[in-house]
Amino acid sequence: xxxxxxxxxxxxxxxxxxxxxxxxxxxxxxxxxxxxxxxxxxxxxxxxxxxxxxxxxxxxxxxxxxxxxxxxxxxxxxxxxxxxxxxxxxxxxxxxxxxxxxxxxxxxxxxxxxxxxxxxxxxxxxxxxxxxxxxxxxxxxxxxxxxxxxxxxxxxxxxxxxxxxxxxxxxxxxxxxxxxxxxxxxxxxxxxxxxxxxxxxxxxxxxxxxxxxxxxxxxxxxxxxxxxxxxxxxxxxxxxxxxxxxxxxxxxxxxxxxxx
Amino acid sequence: xxxxxxxxxxxxxxxxxxxxxxxxxxxxxxxxxxxxxxxxxxxxxxxxxxxxxxxxxxxxxxxxxxxxxxxxxxxxxxxxxxxxxxxxxxxxxxxxxxxxxxxxxxxxxxxxxxxxxxxxxxxxxxxxxxxxxxxxxxxxxxxxxxxxxxxxxxxxxxxxxxxxxxxxxxxxxxxxxxxxxxxxxxxxxxxxxxxxxxxxxxxxxxxxxxxxxxxxxxxxxxxxxxxxxxxxxxxxxxxxxxxxxxxxxxxxxxxxxxxxxxxxxxxxxxxxxxxxxxxxxxxxxxxxxxxxxxxxxxxxxxxxxxxxxxxxxxxxxxxxxxxxxxxxxxxxxxxxxxxxxxxxxxxxxxxxxxxxxxxxxxxxxxxxxxxxxxxxxxxxxxxxxxxxxxxxxxxxxxxxxxxxxxxxxxxxxxxxxxxxxxxxxxxxxxxxxxxxxxxxxxxxxxxxxxxxxxxxxxxxxxxxxxxxxxxxxxxxxxxxxxxxxxxxxxxxxxxxxxxxxxxxxxxxxxxxxxxxxxxxxxxxxxxxxxxxxxxxxxxxxxxxxxxxxxxxxxxxxxxxxxxxxxxxxxxxxxxxxxxxxxxxxxxxxxxxxxxxxxxxxxxxxxxxxxxxxxxxxxxxxxxxxxxxxxxxxxxxxxxxxxxx
Numbered sequence: 001x002x003x004x005x006x007x008x009x010x011x012x013x014x015x016x017x018x019x020x021x022x023x024x025x026x027x028x029x030x031x032x033x034x035x036x037x038x039x040x041x042x043x044x045x046x047x048x049x050x051x052x053x054x055x056x057x058x059x060x061x062x063x064x065x066x067x068x069x070x071x072x073x074x075x076x077x078x079x080x081x082x083x084x085x086x087x088x089x090x091x092x093x094x095x096x097x098x099x100x101x102x103x104x105x106x107x108x109x110x111x112x113x114x115x116x117x118x119x120x121x122x123x124x125x126x127x128x129x130x131x132x133x134x135x136x137x138x139x140x141x142x143x144x145x146x147x148x149x150x151x152x153x154x155x156x157x158x159x160x161x162x163x164x165x166x167x168x169x170x171x172x173x174x175x176x177x178x179x180x181x182x183x184x185x186x187x188x189x190x191x192x193x194x195x196x197x198x199x200x201x202x203x204x205x206x207x208x209x210x211x212x213x214x215x216x217x218x219x220x221x222x223x224x225x226x227x228x229x230x231x232x233x234x235x236x237x238x239x240x241x242x243x244x245x246x247x248x249x250x251x252x253x254x255x256x257x258x259x260x
Numbered sequence: 261x262x263x264x265x266x267x268x269x270x271x272x273x274x275x276x277x278x279x280x281x282x283x284x285x286x287x288x289x290x291x292x293x294x295x296x297x298x299x300x301x302x303x304x305x306x307x308x309x310x311x312x313x314x315x316x317x318x319x320x321x322x323x324x325x326x327x328x329x330x331x332x333x334x335x336x337x338x339x340x341x342x343x344x345x346x347x348x349x350x351x352x353x354x355x356x357x358x359x360x361x362x363x364x365x366x367x368x369x370x371x372x373x374x375x376x377x378x379x380x381x382x383x384x385x386x387x388x389x390x391x392x393x394x395x396x397x398x399x400x401x402x403x404x405x406x407x408x409x410x411x412x413x414x415x416x417x418x419x420x421x422x423x424x425x426x427x428x429x430x431x432x433x434x435x436x437x438x439x440x441x442x443x444x445x446x447x448x449x450x451x452x453x454x455x456x457x458x459x460x461x462x463x464x465x466x467x468x469x470x471x472x473x474x475x476x477x478x479x480x481x482x483x484x485x486x487x488x489x490x491x492x493x494x495x496x497x498x499x500x501x502x503x504x505x506x507x508x509x510x511x512x513x514x515x516x517x518x519x520x521x522x523x524x525x526x527x528x529x530x531x532x533x534x535x536x537x538x539x540x541x542x543x544x545x546x547x548x549x550x551x552x553x554x555x556x557x558x559x560x561x562x563x564x565x566x567x568x569x570x571x572x573x574x575x576x577x578x579x580x581x582x583x584x585x586x587x588x589x590x591x592x593x594x595x596x597x598x599x600x601x602x603x604x605x606x607x608x609x610x611x612x613x614x615x616x617x618x619x620x621x622x623x624x625x626x627x628x629x630x631x632x633x634x635x636x637x638x639x640x641x642x643x644x645x646x647x648x649x650x651x652x653x654x655x656x657x658x659x660x661x662x663x664x665x666x667x668x669x670x671x672x673x674x675x676x677x678x679x680x681x682x683x684x685x686x687x688x689x690x691x692x693x694x695x696x697x698x699x700x701x702x703x704x705x706x707x708x709x710x711x712x713x714x715x716x717x718x719x720x721x722x723x724x725x726x727x728x729x730x731x732x733x734x735x736x737x738x739x740x741x742x743x744x745x746x747x748x749x750x751x752x753x754x755x756x757x758x759x760x761x762x763x764x765x766x767x768x769x770x771x772x773x774x775x776x777x778x779x780x781x782x783x784x785x786x787x788x789x790x791x792x793x794x795x796x797x798x799x800x801x802x803x804x805x806x807x808x809x810x811x812x813x814x815x816x817x818x819x820x821x822x823x824x825x826x827x828x829x830x831x832x833x834x835x836x837x838x839x840x841x842x843x844x845x846x847x848x849x850x851x852x853x854x855x856x857x858x859x860x861x862x863x864x865x866x867x868x869x870x871x872x873x874x875x876x877x878x879x880x881x882x883x884x885x886x887x888x889x890x891x892x893x894x895x896x897x898x899x900x901x902x903x904x
Binding site: 021022038040041042044045048049052055056058059060061063065066067068069070071072073074075091095097099120121124126127128130131134135136138139140141142143144145147148149150151153154155156157160163164167168170171194195198200201 | 307310311314325326327328329330331332334335344346382384385386387388389390391393394395396397398399400401402418419421423424425428431432433435436438439445447470499500501533534536537538539541542647650651653716717720764766767808810811815816818819
């Protein structure tokens, strides 16, 4: 076929995959040999091939989350050989290609591990805690209609670009999985700083950061110890600066809190 | 059945304002007495659910993903159109209307499209107020770019991630209503049937994708915002989970399905690289603003290239055929999607395609990099170039991209009237799920516009008109209609699980996709379509004899989820073929080889086919009933589209 590298040789692999029936069952790593994998396949296509083989044999396929397969929806996860989204920096699992592995490799595939992300099945975890944190304040309180003309709010390009950088978080949870404390600081701070930088978000900046941080604690995420593994493993490059900014926002909010 | 489009009286420019005044209102204190179900949480669904919650209705929202933020609107790259005329380059509501009608090859309703252009300006205001970080100029105001098929710069964008930023805006508005308790969110929940009581939509039956539990939800109205059906083709730019099940099961309950054969094949996607391929990745059309499309001038050069005897950089300038610039000097590389796709296919059919398979053309940035410098090009398209490099392992700054058309969007969908209500009272369809605004071809940056127009600014008015005439009484989920629908869902599930055949769901899906691509794809003809119909029926029969679905219902079972969806694709595919076969003309994305001009352009037949084809389901016997809604054009003159 029309692969970019027609001479690339198929690879034989050994997969060690976490299998777990449901939330209440114990899980274990199960070994599967998988042969004839093209280096041009994506990692998830490699798992598709495994699952088709398992189905044909009448075994249960491996459950994993995925949807857009373009690196933007944030649905895919996977802890691959001890790294969130695998060995390539700035890459989601769906955009990771098998050319980054070698013939004969053993690849260990696990779900995100965090108390706040319980396993639903196999490699699928429950990330609804992220939604609840956003519900606690990740918005500007405007109803539909009755807003000013878009160009009445001028925003310096540098600020708009910085806010954009923070806004690109895909909510995948790699930051939590990469953190030894399973902290959600990078995720929460991305939304807090995006909105704190923009004039539209300034009105509610104090209550927002207080409520989002409070919800983050309720969900059972760990504390931040400034290691930076989250930012290093973030597939879209959310910067640690956001955490610094959120800490500042939080201190400022608490110093003059309107929440009594 | 008579299709009443309910287009309001009055001049085009007055219709929507008059209609908004004439619709009945629900008193603010009474809104809480009404329950509304919204299925799907992409741009159309999330914006509708949030806005209806703000108005005071009780909303239940459903999505099959683990969070509403994952809906596939998130993957839209290029931008969103709005007739703001911020660039002072001659744009207006009428021009956006005109471009959209023309771009759709005169197969959309004038009144709907004009309203879309009118509310487009409000969308941008709304998104900015939410904190959506659109691209800006140094003066702090919003930036625009021109986008496929438009000669004005009316496209607002957020790098190559516009859909993501708009969806996160709608998601934030939705979250606010969830926090207030006005919207109850049901993620990882899939609609498997529509429930009707006394001829009206009164609820849905869903399956909890974690536990397998089948549950009913009752409401006064149901909004389907479940996206398009491009995954009928297996390979498309849609997300893996994108499916037609909610819309198709509503169709089986009586909702008409309009123009199913109108599918959009997007010209700039990364070519297929192997049989294991699970999806195709789009490269934003904005790339055509700076990239030049070409193939080798002769078959002989193309052959040597494919064999690896020469490389792309060995091909001299005079041996390159920039065929879009040559054939369409006025629009050049910016011709609409259907024209660009068809020409790529023509080049490859002639044997001038590139890549090992010969099914690709080049999209070349060398001139743009020479003109503007690599940093300027990186600033515009950096994330797209990176994505291309990740997937293909080639550097597009040094070598031209290889692209090929892929299924991207479906213009067809559930038939709706001006109020976005289907022919089933109380059942609405919004966004890509309906058929209404794009005719036979959608222009770039118009899908996001339509999704948000429907959700933020149309349905909140029109659904109120219906509810104001609906009694407050709730229907219990113990009603026999709910119990019957639940039983049917369970029976279908049991049947899928009990076949225990030899062929996997994906295998059937791939086989269907190949039939659809070969015979109902970029070019179609009567003979091929008749053959495809027989093949689809054979495949469907085999599916119900020989499909292999493992596991049980009472668990997270992704194979079972897919089996339900593919079962529906196998029926919808046949209807697409029926529709393509009956439409004896070429228009937009529907290209019938028998109907073309000597220059291979689409040849419309306005006398006989200027209508919406709305199909009624008849018990899967292969003979759906066709209902026609005549399209009246009072404000534009029908001409042959020309981009020369």
